[in-house]
Amino acid sequence: MLNYLLRRIGYALIMIVLVSFTSFIIIELPPGDFLTQKVEQLRARGDRSAEQQVEMLRVRYGLDKPFLERYVNWAVNFLRGDFGESFEFERPVSEILGARLGYTIILALATTLITWLLAIPLGVISAVRQYSWVDQVISVISFIGLGMPGFLLALIILYFAIIVFNLEVTGLFSPEYQDAPWSVGKVLDLLNHLWLPALIAAITGIGGLVRIMRGNLLDTLGQPFVEAARARGLKNRTVTWKHAVRIAINPLITILGSEVFPSIVVGSSLVAIVLNLPTIGPVFVDSLRKLDMYLAGTCIVFFTIMLLVGNLVADLLLAWVDPRIRLE
Amino acid sequence: MENAQTLAGQTFVNPSMDSRPTLLEVRDLKVEFNIRGGVIKAVDGLTFDIKRGQTVGIIGESGCGKSVTARAILRMIPKPGRITGGQILYYRYSRYPDRDGAKKDVEVIDLTTLDPDGELIRQIRGGEIAMIFQEPMSSLTPVYTAGTHLNEAITLHRLLPIKRLGDQMVEAITKYRRVTKEEARQIAIEMLRRVGIPKPEQRVDSYPHQLSGGQRQRVMIAIALSTEPYMLIADEPTTALDVSIEAQILDIMRELQQTANMAIMFITHNLGVIASMADEIVVMYMGKQVERAKVVDLFYHPKHPYTQALLQSVPRLGPKTGARLASIEGMVPDPLNLPTGCVFHPRCPAFMPGKCDKLIPSWNKVGENHWARCLLYEE
Ligand SMILES: Nc1ncnc2c1ncn2[C@@H]1O[C@H](COP(=O)(O)OP(=O)(O)O)[C@@H](O)[C@H]1O
Numbered sequence: 001m002l003n004y005l006l007r008r009i010g011y012a013l014i015m016i017v018l019v020s021f022t023s024f025i026i027i028e029l030p031p032g033d034f035l036t037q038k039v040e041q042l043r044a045r046g047d048r049s050a051e052q053q054v055e056m057l058r059v060r061y062g063l064d065k066p067f068l069e070r071y072v073n074w075a076v077n078f079l080r081g082d083f084g085e086s087f088e089f090e091r092p093v094s095e096i097l098g099a100r101l102g103y104t105i106i107l108a109l110a111t112t113l114i115t116w117l118l119a120i121p122l123g124v125i126s127a128v129r130q131y132s133w134v135d136q137v138i139s140v141i142s143f144i145g146l147g148m149p150g151f152l153l154a155l156i157i158l159y160f161a162i163i164v165f166n167l168e169v170t171g172l173f174s175p176e177y178q179d180a181p182w183s184v185g186k187v188l189d190l191l192n193h194l195w196l197p198a199l200i201a202a203i204t205g206i207g208g209l210v211r212i213m214r215g216n217l218l219d220t221l222g223q224p225f226v227e228a229a230r231a232r233g234l235k236n237r238t239v240t241w242k243h244a245v246r247i248a249i250n251p252l253i254t255i256l257g258s259e260v261f262p263s264i265v266v267g268s269s270l271v272a273i274v275l276n277l278p279t280i281g282p283v284f285v286d287s288l289r290k291l292d293m294y295l296a297g298t299c300i301v302f303f304t305i306m307l308l309v310g311n312l313v314a315d316l317l318l319a320w321v322d323p324r325i326r327l328e
Numbered sequence: 329m330e331n332a333q334t335l336a337g338q339t340f341v342n343p344s345m346d347s348r349p350t351l352l353e354v355r356d357l358k359v360e361f362n363i364r365g366g367v368i369k370a371v372d373g374l375t376f377d378i379k380r381g382q383t384v385g386i387i388g389e390s391g392c393g394k395s396v397t398a399r400a401i402l403r404m405i406p407k408p409g410r411i412t413g414g415q416i417l418y419y420r421y422s423r424y425p426d427r428d429g430a431k432k433d434v435e436v437i438d439l440t441t442l443d444p445d446g447e448l449i450r451q452i453r454g455g456e457i458a459m460i461f462q463e464p465m466s467s468l469t470p471v472y473t474a475g476t477h478l479n480e481a482i483t484l485h486r487l488l489p490i491k492r493l494g495d496q497m498v499e500a501i502t503k504y505r506r507v508t509k510e511e512a513r514q515i516a517i518e519m520l521r522r523v524g525i526p527k528p529e530q531r532v533d534s535y536p537h538q539l540s541g542g543q544r545q546r547v548m549i550a551i552a553l554s555t556e557p558y559m560l561i562a563d564e565p566t567t568a569l570d571v572s573i574e575a576q577i578l579d580i581m582r583e584l585q586q587t588a589n590m591a592i593m594f595i596t597h598n599l600g601v602i603a604s605m606a607d608e609i610v611v612m613y614m615g616k617q618v619e620r621a622k623v624v625d626l627f628y629h630p631k632h633p634y635t636q637a638l639l640q641s642v643p644r645l646g647p648k649t650g651a652r653l654a655s656i657e658g659m660v661p662d663p664l665n666l667p668t669g670c671v672f673h674p675r676c677p678a679f680m681p682g683k684c685d686k687l688i689p690s691w692n693k694v695g696e697n698h699w700a701r702c703l704l705y706e707e
Pocket residue numbers: 361363368370388389390391392393394395396397406407408409663
């Protein structure tokens with residue numbers, strides 16, 4: 001088990017190094033990037049203070065050092081919490097992303113939670129009552145959810161939320177809590193704002209997960225140990241949940257890390273852009289457009305870390321629920 | 329008991345070969361599977377009974393309806409299947425009498441009338457009639473220990489007496505209570521010991537993947553017997569195991585049966601195994617019961633051509649040979665298109681043209697405690 005854990009963490013660390021390296025290449029890649037432009041501009045001015053500023057930038061970003069050294073320099077600074085400067089906002093990246101990171105994680109977690117809370121019971125009902133009308137309705141809806149592009153679905157829900165139900169859907173806080181210190185009221189306000197974006201971001205993933213859960217459970221229900229459990233005199237509900245669902249859910253935990261969580265990070269970025277939520281997603285897209293590369297690179301590394309941590313958590317969860325892995 | 333006998337006697341042919349009290353009586357049982365291509369008569373008119381402590385063997389080629397019969401008794405027929413006729417009378421002794429059952433009341437329940445998800449059948453299932461299966465490798469839920477499985481059955485079905493001192497300072501057992509977690513664990517360990525699992529105190533915490541196939545089947549037997557059932561249905565319990573492991577498992581079953589006065593319905597397609605286990609044998613072919621006799625009569629004087637063919641296909645008997653039924657001539661017919669007349673006629677060496685393919689044979693007495701479904705024995 002310890003072996004397994006260390007191996008997983010090792011993989012994650014290697015991945016982070018690789019991705020950060022790639023990110024750094026991307027940061028330096030664009031010829032028309034902000035830094036080059038800025039230096040050109042300052043050079044064009046040619047006065048003394050401009051020269052000083054160019055000199056400062058040169059030292060800070062190590063412009064005259066070899067590539068590898070610049071990368072190590074950047075990586076070490078990154079670990080210290082210095083992510084470089086956003087040229088667009090002329091502020092440290094850490095300042096811009098700081099608060100947003102927390103909301104991004106909260107939104108991703110809420111989305112994951114909603115995905116599971118909806119997909120698993122629906123998949124179970126669908127399988128247990130195979131071919132009944134409930135199963136048919138759930139199947140049709142999940143196929144629609146599967147076939148339709150996520151953003152379209154998000155827009156439709158948005159339409160209903162705003163026009164029909166008159167819900168407040170933009171932002172994560174009401175105006176009165178926007179700058180207020182944390183309190184019970186603020187948390188409730190956050191939850192109140194959070195569930196709808198999370199639901200919208202979850203909706204695209206749910207359809208597929210329902211189908212997978214249904215299929216897995218139908219397979220599992222046909223297994224000898226399910227019949228044996230029934231032959232012991234257990235209630236149907238116990239047989240289904242304790243013996244069948246418990247096994248059928250394992251493959252879902254694997255795809256939680258490898259598919260569900262990534263699609264949630266992407267999906268919630270889309271939703272966040274549409275709904276103007278203070279998460280990393282909108283900033284990331286914007287920074288790419290403006291070639292604000294330190295900001296963009298930092299976002300990429302953060303996303304990667306989130307995905308890897310998600311993966312690691314899924315692996316640990318799987319080991320925790322499945323003794324065949326835990327005791328291997 | 330009197331009450332039960334009169335209820336069960338009635339007009340039906342109810343051959344009594346054994347003087348022990350009846351436990352289960354299957355009468356003219358019919359099970360059908362309504363599938364896309366038509367109706368499969370998986371069990372068609374099965375009649376036999378099982379006495380307390382008796383072992384009845386059910387034998388026949390794969391697909392003849394043995395497992396379906398077992399599942400019908402526990403009301404666990406899978407989806408498109410349905411019991412379409414007959415009765416399964418279960419003579420229910422009140423729980424926890426003294427084990428001879430003599431003074432105890434018997435209630436006769438027709439299992440076919442019960443709600444398959446209801447409270448009553450769930451008490452019987454596992455608690456009074458337990459079952460072990462053909463696939464020991466996958467009959468335990470992979471994420472639970474042997475102890476967890478045992479604990480489920482024990483806490484569900486086992487009760488312990490609450491002892492009180494009665495009027496004359498005599499211990500009187502008037503009430504029962506559920507077992508505690510610790511007691512359940514002790515019972516579990518004891519059961520594992522009895523089925524011959526080494527170091528049961530440790531093995532009780534083993535997961536299925538840490539046990540061998542033979543050990544898993546032992547655990548299944550331990551689970552089944554932990555509730556002290558009146559009857560064990562063993563559906564080809566050793567088919568998936570090596571011959572040496574098979575012999576050990578059979579030994580354990582015989583041994584435990586003697587101490588527990590438990591009936592066994594032993595399903596197999598292995599003639600060698602059945603000879604060493606059963607008192608009485610029912611031979612099935614394509615859902616129909618074709619012959620029924622005491623073990624000795626069946627092996628030395630088989631009457632039905634199908635049984636004769638089965639016995640001829642086995643060179644030597646005895647559990648060690650591991651003789652299997654496989655090599656009778658002809659093909660097993662399509663269950664959706666059964667032959668007319670006697671269903672065995674396309675493969676029968678004694679086929680009588682114009683008769684066997686037209687007339688349906690009835691259940692004929694061919695000897696003392698011996699019946700066969702064949703036109704050779706009809707006037
Ligand atoms: N789930 C099922 N669906 C359809 N038909 C079935 C099902 N289970 C059993 N049957 C039918 O019942 C027949 C008897 O099956 P079974 O009792 O399992 O045979 P066996 O004697 O080998 O245990 C099979 O040949 C098959 O046609």
